[in-house]
Amino acid sequence: MEDNMNNQETVENIETPLDKNVKLMSPTRMVVRRFFRSKLSIIGLVMVIGLFLFSFVGPLFVADTAERTQLKDAEGNVMYDEDGNPMTALVYDPNDGKWGETELDESGKTEYATSEVTYTVNGVEYTLVQTIETTLKDNFLQAPSAKHLLGTDNEGYDIFVRLMYGGRISLIVSFLAVILITVFGVILGGVAGYFGGIIDNIIMRICDVLMCLPGVPILLIISTILDASEIDARYRIYLLMIYLTFISWPGTARLVRGQILSLREQEYMVAAEAMGYSTPRKIFKHLVPNVMPQLIVQMSLSLGSMILYEATLSYLNLGVKAPYAAWGTMINIISTNQDILQNHLYVWVPAGICIVIAVLGFNFVGDGLRDALDPKARR
Structure with missing residues (x-):
């Protein structure tokens, strides 16, 4: 009788640690665990x-x-042609004293052209000079910066x-x-x-x-x-x-x-x-x-x-x-x-x-x- 009780206690002592060590894992958790076990994954x-x-x-x-393109007008708006392609930005602004001059700056090449209109009033000849500033912003194929x-x-x-x-x-x-x-x-x-x-x-x-x-x-x-x-x-x-x-x-x-x-x-x-x-x-x-x-x-x-x-x-x-x-x-x-x-x-x-x-x-x-x-x- 005592031997049977000792055997039962021994079995219980063996089963108790096993029950504590066994962990139930869902199939989803098993998949996630195996997936993250791979370094390439x-x-x-x-x-x-x-x-x-x-x-x-x-x-x-x-x-x-489109906003990052460098082809913009004076107000900062991108200009496009009829085919939807960006246009060269044109800025119209009178600049007296800069007729026919060319300037280079960070924005590109700026050319100042003139358009002269001559007319006569009461025998006196007058010349009207109109200036147009054309800015071509040369920001194509710029290196990383x-x-x-x-x-x-x-x-x-x-x-x-x-x-x-x-x-x-x-x-x-x-x-x-x-x-x-x-x-x-x-x-x-x-x-x-x-x-x-x-x-x-x-x-x-x-x-x-x-x-x-x-x-x-x-x-x-x-x-x-x-x-x-x-x-x-x-x-x-x-x-x-x-x-x-x-x-x-x-x-x-x-x-x-x-x-x-x-x-x-x-x-x-x-x-x-x-x-x-x-x-x-x-x-x-x-x-x-x-x-x-x-x-x-x-x-x-x-x-x-x-x-x-x-x-x-x-x-x-x-x-x-x-x-x-x-x-x-x-x-x-x-x-x-x-x-x-x-x-x-x-x-x-x-x-x-x-x-x-x-x-x-x-x-x-x-x-x-x-x-x-x-x-x-x-x-």
């Missing part, structure tokens, strides 16, 4: 957060790109500010494109994987056709049509987003279809069938949530690809066009100006660095999420 997250702060918070503390941290481009725009607004456009286009790609891919891939048969064959053949289409040549045709239609540059951004969605959703659809094909025969799906749940509920409430880890990884990796794709299209002058800034558009200038390519690296290199940081950051985050969400990964 942390580096990628810092890079992504830094880009978002730079692109969306930074412009709140600086003037707009305290006033312009990264210098100015060939249009006089502040490069540092254009990087901010260019990052905003590139990130917005990429994020919206990835969201639309995911929505279309989940819907069509879920329907194809659940129903199978002829529906599956039709959707997959559409995917095969879209994946075989040459993307850039088609975009060249679309860009030519848009140029002929004289569509405003701001609306080309949305058309670019739609095009990126159109050519990229088949990859997500194939991923969702493959996962659902393996999940639809599981026991919980048999139970859902026995409960009489509707088809949309079974697909989007029971099947798609089980594909979310793969979708999250796919979306994070696709963001880097979309940014690179958007920059490539803008560089080829097929995407966002001036006067709107995008990282690819800022690099596009070297395709027509060899002098800037060789002698003014500060004009286009910063945009290239931003693209590299964005792509690497999203890829590092995607790799970290893939390892963190993998249940078979080493703990």
Whole structure:
């Protein structure tokens, strides 16, 4: 009897420390812990957060790109021609005693010209002299300075500010494109994987056709049509987003279809069938949530690809066009100006660095999420 009591006390003494040491951890906490265990994941997250702060918070503390251009009139207003391009600033001011003179100052070259009108009254000849001051502010391609941290481009725009607004456009286009790609891919891939048969064959053949289409040549045709239609540059951004969605959703659809094909025969799906749940509920409430880890990884990796794709299209002058800034558009200038390519690296290199940081950051985050969400990964 005493031996049994001693054994029971021993068991209780053994179980008590174990109960205290065991910690229950939710799946979300486990994923977060595994994600932050990777140094590359942390580096990628810092890079992504830094880009978002730079692109969306930074412009709140600086003037707009147009306001930073050095082409202004006497009142400080930017002047544009009929095509929307900045004009040389003209200041009209009479300056007696400075007829035909030329002065150089920090604002550029100032020329004083005269316009003489001669007339006769009662046999007496009078000469009326009108003076016009024309100021050409020469602030193009200025090297980095305290006033312009990264210098100015060939249009006089502040490069540092254009990087901010260019990052905003590139990130917005990429994020919206990835969201639309995911929505279309989940819907069509879920329907194809659940129903199978002829529906599956039709959707997959559409995917095969879209994946075989040459993307850039088609975009060249679309860009030519848009140029002929004289569509405003701001609306080309949305058309670019739609095009990126159109050519990229088949990859997500194939991923969702493959996962659902393996999940639809599981026991919980048999139970859902026995409960009489509707088809949309079974697909989007029971099947798609089980594909979310793969979708999250796919979306994070696709963001880097979309940014690179958007920059490539803008560089080829097929995407966002001036006067709107995008990282690819800022690099596009070297395709027509060899002098800037060789002698003014500060004009286009910063945009290239931003693209590299964005792509690497999203890829590092995607790799970290893939390892963190993998249940078979080493703990």
